[in-house]
Structures are given as structure tokens and as C-alpha cells.
Amino acid sequence: MLGAERRSQIMSEVRRNGAASVVDLATALGVSEMTVRRDIEQLATEGLVDRVRGGATTPRLPDRAELGFPNQARRLLAEKRAIARRAAILVEPGMSVGLSGGTTTWTLAQELRAIPELTIVTNSLPVADVFARPDRADEPYTQTVVLTGGVRTPSDALVGPVAVRAIESLHCDVVFLGVRGIDLQAGLTTSNLLEAETNRAFVGAGRRSVVLADHSKWGAVGLTTIVDLREVDHLVMDDDVSEDVETTLRAQFGEVWLAPVAPASADDDRMDA
Incomplete structure (x- = not known):
């Protein structure tokens, strides 16, 4: 059994x-306890897991204030880039695109810079900044950014009634949603009550709603539910999931894309400017 397959079964x-x-785990996998410990x-x-004495548990979801946006953005960067490249296929010139707060939607924003004539609706200050600051004075720049108001979270998202009212009055061709967890019973979750309300508004504002989530979000549960899994149209996730998980996801979402992750490179150790 390959190490990647073994670790997938452990997860x-x-x-x-x-x-x-x-x-x-050693008994079930037919390997030594030392091998399992190395995998854990x-x-x-x-x-992807929390190591404890004698085994492993599901990872505790850290508070965003603990990590800070830059550190969050570096975590599983190759997976986020793979997801962003795959999701960008859904966007065409001239579309109105909703982007919720989150590091995966921020990574997608960088992919969308090259697509002309977009109207970007976002409650994320980092996402708005991606579109508001061309790298060069002569760089073509045709996007329009609609930034909601609201209460600022530690991850620089604007949430609450002001943001909800702004989003509810708009109509997007497609909205992309970042989440803290995906669970069969809890649905799509986040750790912030006001952010849950704001993200529900995003789902309602889009003709098509797309969840962007790396594989570590499967089975994780945040404080509060945004919507049930079947209330969104599409999931884009990296391909580091087992066949059983893939089957489960395809039964819950209208469409599932699993993006292959490119081998890690030196660029993955630093954030894009």
C-alpha cells in the first residue's frame, strides 16, 4: 500500500x-505501529489531524484570530491554487462574480485578474485589494469591484446586517463561497455567526453557487451552519480524498470537481504579493 493511500485511510x-x-490503525492497515506514528x-x-497520546483526533479548527490571514493563506497553498485554477474555468469575461471572505476565494481572485470586464462583488478586503492594485501602470485593468460594508472580522471580511442588505440587492452570475467545514449533518459551516448570515446572502444572490474547500474541510464542523449541502450547486476540492469520500460528496452536491494538486515548489513557501 502506498503511503498516500495509507494516510488517506487514516484520515x-x-x-x-x-x-x-x-x-x-496498525491492525487495520497491516503495518507497524511505527509506520502509523510516522503517518500521523x-x-x-x-x-489534517491532531496528534494525541496513542493516536490521532480530528483537527481542532483554529480561530481565525489565532492564525491571521497571511498564515491561513500559506496553509495547504498548493491545494488552494489547484482549486482556484479549476474554479476559474467557470468564469467568463463580462460576468458578475461574488467572492466571499476566505483564503481560498482570495487565491481564486488572483486567477480572475486576467479575465476582462468582470464585476466582482465581495465582502473581503484582501479580495478587493487583489483587483484594486495592478502590478504595473501599463497593466490592462478592466474589473469593477463592489465592496460591501459591514463589521470587520479578524480575517478582514465585512459581515453583518449592512453586508447582508448590500448582497441581497445584487444578482451575480456565479458566487464562490469559502467555508470552515463540510459535514453531512451540519452542512457548510463557519465559526462566525454574522459571517454565516452574510454567506447565506451570497448563496441567495448567485444564479450558481460554488463551494471552494480543500480536503481538510471534509468532516470539520464550525460553530454555525451556513446552508445545507444540497443548497449549493457545485463543489471544487483538491483530489486528496478517498474514493468513499468522493462518492459521498457526489451524492450531496449537484456537481463535484476534484482538482489535481501540482507537486510542491519553492513558490509554495511564500505568498503572492
Whole structure:
């Protein structure tokens, strides 16, 4: 069994039960306990599980204030870039595009800079900044940005009644939503009550709603539900999921795209300017 496949099975077991012991995993996988411990250590380094004495548990979702936007943006950067490249296919010149707050939508924003005549509706200050600041004075720049008002969160998203009213009055061709977790029972979740209301408004404002989520979001649950899984049209996730998870996702979403992740490079160690 390849290491990637073995680690995928470990993650599936941890997510299914909330925790798993080294002894049980070694028995189920037919490998040594030392091998399982090394796999758990790697998964923990990637933020996919929490390592505990004798095994692993589902990762605690850190508060955004703990990480800060730059650190969040670096986490699973290759996966976010793969998701962004795949999701950008859905956007054509002249569209009105909604982008919620979040580091994956921010990564998508960088892909959309090259598409002309877009109207970008966002409650994210970092996303708005991507479109508002060309790298060169002679760079073609044709996008229009509609930035909502609202209460500023630690991750620089604008949320609350002001943001909701602004979004509810608009009509987007497609909206892209970032989330903290995807769960069969809890649905799409976030850790901020006001952000949940704002993201619900985004879903309602789009002719098509698309969730952008790396594989670590599967099985994670934030404080509050945004919408049920079946209330959105499309999921774009990286391909580091098991066949069982893929089958489950395809049963819940109208359409699922799993984006292949390119090998890590030196560029993945730093954020785009």
C-alpha cells in the first residue's frame, strides 16, 4: 500500500469516528505501529489531524484570530491554487462574480485578474485589494469591484446586517463561497455567526453557487451552519480524498470537481504579493 493511500485511510478513519488509536490503525492497515506514528506525524504537520497520546483526533479548527490571514493563506497553498485554477474555468469575461471572505476565494481572485470586464462583488478586503492594485501602470485593468460594508472580522471580511442588505440587492452570475467545514449533518459551516448570515446572502444572490474547500474541510464542523449541502450547486476540492469520500460528496452536491494538486515548489513557501 502506498503511503498516500495509507494516510488517506487514516484520515477517513479519524474523521468517521472522531479519533483513532495507533494500535487499531496498525491492525487495520497491516503495518507497524511505527509506520502509523510516522503517518500521523506527517498528517499533523499538514494540519489534517491532531496528534494525541496513542493516536490521532480530528483537527481542532483554529480561530481565525489565532492564525491571521497571511498564515491561513500559506496553509495547504498548493491545494488552494489547484482549486482556484479549476474554479476559474467557470468564469467568463463580462460576468458578475461574488467572492466571499476566505483564503481560498482570495487565491481564486488572483486567477480572475486576467479575465476582462468582470464585476466582482465581495465582502473581503484582501479580495478587493487583489483587483484594486495592478502590478504595473501599463497593466490592462478592466474589473469593477463592489465592496460591501459591514463589521470587520479578524480575517478582514465585512459581515453583518449592512453586508447582508448590500448582497441581497445584487444578482451575480456565479458566487464562490469559502467555508470552515463540510459535514453531512451540519452542512457548510463557519465559526462566525454574522459571517454565516452574510454567506447565506451570497448563496441567495448567485444564479450558481460554488463551494471552494480543500480536503481538510471534509468532516470539520464550525460553530454555525451556513446552508445545507444540497443548497449549493457545485463543489471544487483538491483530489486528496478517498474514493468513499468522493462518492459521498457526489451524492450531496449537484456537481463535484476534484482538482489535481501540482507537486510542491519553492513558490509554495511564500505568498503572492
